[in-house]
Amino acid sequence: MAQLETNINKLRRKDPDLADRLTPPPPEAGWExxxxxxxxxxxxxxxxxxxxxxxxxxxxxxEAAEWLACQDIPEKMIILLGMGLGYPLRELAExxxxxxxxxxxxxxxxxxxxxxDDFSDLIRPGIEFLIGPDPxxxxxxxxxxxxxxxxxxFLPAFNAHREFFRRILDTCHMRLFELRISAKDDFSETVKxxxxxxxx
Amino acid sequence: MKILIIRTHRLxxxxxxxxxxxxxxxxxxxxxxxxxxxxxFAGILDDHPGIDELLAIPEREYRYxxxxxxxxxxxxxxxxxxxxxxxxxxxxxxxxxxxxxxxSLISFLAGAxxxxxxSYSPERSFVMEDSASRELYQNVxxxxxxxxxxxxxxxxxxxxxxPGCAPMNLPVTEADRIRAEELIAxxxxxxxxxxxxxGAGRSFRQWGxxxxxxxxxxxxxxxNYRIVLLGTGEEKEAADSILGDPSLPQGRIVNxxxxxxxxxxxxxxxxxxxxxxxxxxxxxMAAAVGTRVIAIFYGTAYPWETGPYGDGHLILYSRNQxxxxxxxxxxxxxxxxxxxxxxxxxxxxxxxxxxxxxxxxARSAGLGxxxxxxxxxxxxxxxxxxxxxxxxxxxxxxALRRPEVVPGNTVGEIAANLQKKKKDMIRxxxxxxxxxxxxxxSSYIDDLICLAGCLQAPDTAPDIRNAFESIxxxxxxxxxxxxxxxxxxxxxILQYRLDPFLQEIASPVQNELR
Numbered sequence: 008m009a010q011l012e013t014n015i016n017k018l019r020r021k022d023p024d025l026a027d028r029l030t031p032p033p034p035e036a037g038w039e040x041x042x043x044x045x046x047x048x049x050x051x052x053x054x055x056x057x058x059x060x061x062x063x064x065x066x067x068x069x070e071a072a073e074w075l076a077c078q079d080i081p082e083k084m085i086i087l088l089g090m091g092l093g094y095p096l097r098e099l100a101e102x103x104x105x106x107x108x109x110x111x112x113x114x115x116x117x118x119x120x121x122x123x124d125d126f127s128d129l130i131r132p133g134i135e136f137l138i139g140p141d142p143x144x145x146x147x148x149x150x151x152x153x154x155x156x157x158x159x160x161f162l163p164a165f166n167a168h169r170e171f172f173r174r175i176l177d178t179c180h181m182r183l184f185e186l187r188i189s190a191k192d193d194f195s196e197t198v199k200x201x202x203x204x205x206x207x
Numbered sequence: 208m209k210i211l212i213i214r215t216h217r218l219x220x221x222x223x224x225x226x227x228x229x230x231x232x233x234x235x236x237x238x239x240x241x242x243x244x245x246x247x248f249a250g251i252l253d254d255h256p257g258i259d260e261l262l263a264i265p266e267r268e269y270r271y272x273x274x275x276x277x278x279x280x281x282x283x284x285x286x287x288x289x290x291x292x293x294x295x296x297x298x299x300x301x302x303x304x305x306x307x308x309x310x311s312l313i314s315f316l317a318g319a320x321x322x323x324x325x326s327y328s329p330e331r332s333f334v335m336e337d338s339a340s341r342e343l344y345q346n347v348x349x350x351x352x353x354x355x356x357x358x359x360x361x362x363x364x365x366x367x368x369x370p371g372c373a374p375m376n377l378p379v380t381e382a383d384r385i386r387a388e389e390l391i392a393x394x395x396x397x398x399x400x401x402x403x404x405x406g407a408g409r410s411f412r413q414w415g416x417x418x419x420x421x422x423x424x425x426x427x428x429x430x431n432y433r434i435v436l437l438g439t440g441e442e443k444e445a446a447d448s449i450l451g452d453p454s455l456p457q458g459r460i461v462n463x464x465x466x467x468x469x470x471x472x473x474x475x476x477x478x479x480x481x482x483x484x485x486x487x488x489x490x491x492m493a494a495a496v497g498t499r500v501i502a503i504f505y506g507t508a509y510p511w512e513t514g515p516y517g518d519g520h521l522i523l524y525s526r527n528q529x530x531x532x533x534x535x536x537x538x539x540x541x542x543x544x545x546x547x548x549x550x551x552x553x554x555x556x557x558x559x560x561x562x563x564x565x566x567x568x569a570r571s572a573g574l575g576x577x578x579x580x581x582x583x584x585x586x587x588x589x590x591x592x593x594x595x596x597x598x599x600x601x602x603x604x605x606a607l608r609r610p611e612v613v614p615g616n617t618v619g620e621i622a623a624n625l626q627k628k629k630k631d632m633i634r635x636x637x638x639x640x641x642x643x644x645x646x647x648x649s650s651y652i653d654d655l656i657c658l659a660g661c662l663q664a665p666d667t668a669p670d671i672r673n674a675f676e677s678i679x680x681x682x683x684x685x686x687x688x689x690x691x692x693x694x695x696x697x698x699x700i701l702q703y704r705l706d707p708f709l710q711e712i713a714s715p716v717q718n719e720l721r
Contacts, residue, residue: 049695057691064696065703077637079293160639163695177282184281187288193329194316198288201312202280205266205287206273 011122017130033114040123048123050092061091061163071098084156086179088172089164092120111175113139113168139171146178155186208235211299213310215245215266218488222495223359224305227366228257230373251469291316303366324365339364351531359516360590370590375516377495381617382657383474390463391478401426402435404484406442411535414485414503416445421550427456437489440465490515501556505544506535516591520583521556523548547577621658622713629701636698671712678708
């Protein structure tokens with residue numbers, strides 16, 4: 008719990024409201040930390056269908072590196088949908104050229120992440136944590152995005168709160184679409200014509 | 208040289224482009240070929256050795272979403288925007304567009320240096336830069352009857368290649384063959400097989416179940432052939448009516464309608480000695496795997512354009528002043544052209560095909576006034592010809608050159624394919640395409656079952672059999688993880704438990720490929 012307190016104290020200086028929200032454990036947690044053979048932590052929970060893992064039970068860091076290698080990140084503003092225990096976020100922060108990262112995650116999993124690892128290098132300017140379960144403030148924040156952004160999703164975390172993340176993803180698409188269409192350049196206009204042709 | 212081919216739908220049209228692959232590789236040494244297709248046809252191209260990269264777009268889903276779900280428009284827009292932007296980064300030297308307007312727009316968005324087959328620019332809208340495309344367009348629009356060139360040859364010409372320079376081609380894997388054998392072995396094994404594909408996409412293209420029934424009856428009564436009925440799930444009922452017909456010899460018909468995914472279908476067709484069909488995608492697939500075709504053409508289907516491509520196929524064509532017609536639904540003659548072709552004509556073609564493949568000759572087609580019989584022959588430089596039968600040039604030398612099926616390292620090939628599938632699945636996982644991940648996993652398990660079957664063979668090395676037995680519990684765990692939608696555990700099992708075993712048995716095949 009010492010790690011959680013250290014992280015929350017650091018977070019409090021940046022986002023006191025979020026720190027307050029995380030201080031009592033959020034309801035419906037049920038996640039447990041599990042050590043992988045690589046020495047890193049993963050998290051899982053029991054569901055009626057079986058055990059559900061968030062990161063590789065073998066090597067979560069390697070998994071995050073492979074995940075990043077597959078991402079298309081054309082814009083330096085990035086929205087990360089689901090960070091799990093933080094491995095994908097750390098990969099993004101350390102190995103991409105970014106201006107800002109908006110991290111969307113569910114409160115219970117975010118709190119578990121803060122309990123499991125030192126986030127002092129990730130709680131910093133440019134990285135903004137948008138934490139559920141209420142999607143509305145997150146949607147409002149995304150609707151204020153001023154320029155095009157890249158969307159990355161970490162599937163196991165996304166699927167763990169699928170309804171919540173689908174809603175946020177739709178908001179991301181709507182905002183990105185508005186920004187692209189408003190550019191009125193040949194590329195964005197031609198994509199519109201292309202969709203008309205596909206529809207025929 | 209980076210080349211992009213665009214064709215997203217219609218099985219037959221996709222297969223008619225396969226001669227491009229060896230043709231382009233021969234013309235441009237070291238060419239890298241990318242192909243964009245619809246995701247429902249990806250399975251037929253994803254292991255084609257002539258394609259370096261296959262990109263699949265969910266075209267059917269997009270069409271539905273764009274028509275019926277306006278709320279999804281931003282999402283589809285962004286996905287296509289990102290897809291085309293990624294294409295742009297690949298910097299294609301040449302695009303061969305055989306998808307008309309959609310392909311033209313994608314070509315523009317990809318920023319290709321040269322486009323053949325129709326291009327687009329905001330200033331000029333849709334244009335055809337190359338003369339072959341313009342000529343084909345004019346031909347189809349105004350003088351279809353004057354056209355004597357197969358669409359496969361048109362595509363070669365549009366790509367800057369000589370008509371007839373390369374065959375239609377589709378690989379058949381060991382797993383396809385094993386699945387085909389499992390299906391076909393439902394009846395007696397030793398006799399040759401004639402496949403019959405009764406349906407076609409639209410009703411006016413269907414020759415009719417009763418006609419096919421008569422042909423099947425004659426073949427069964429006069430030869431030792433077995434019959435395999437092919438078709439989609441929608442055509443199963445018609446096929447069932449034939450299978451259940453007590454007047455037909457029992458035990459010599461297998462009904463595979465609705466039971467052959469595209470990959471299995473190519474294995475089944477390769478197994479068959481001949482396919483009897485109308486103008487269907489299955490017809491083109493048979494031609495692409497080297498199986499002889501007896502094709503029935505009338506009405507809208509025009510054999511010079513879309514006939515089976517290759518040497519030695521037979522085409523029955525009902526001659527008619529108004530053919531090829533554009534609006535068969537409004538036919539004033541009660542589709543006389545369709546009823547002109549009788550079951551006896553097909554039987555006669557079958558006899559001729561048998562005589563030709565046995566190295567003999569058939570002197571007269573004897574089909575009567577309204578129906579012609581043609582044999583196909585492909586010549587480099589001029590492309591496919593339809594030679595009226597009988598004709599001096601339609602001699603046994605034109606019989607189909609069927610590629611020899613060389614028994615390969617079955618176990619190694621399946622293991623190598625499984626490794627490729629694993630890579631695709633892990634990529635789907637990281638790209639958050641969970642539906643794709645699960646559907647790829649089903650196909651992976653199918654192949655794994657196939658592999659398990661192969662390893663039962665008595666000549667399997669004991670160490671490989673033991674190794675396989677040691678991974679069996681992980682296959683069970685993978686299935687359990689799939690049921691609980693636990694993608695991470697599933698990925699871990701593939702990556703850390705199954706893959707090392709597959710690596711071990713696939714290595715000889717991979718070394719050979721290198």
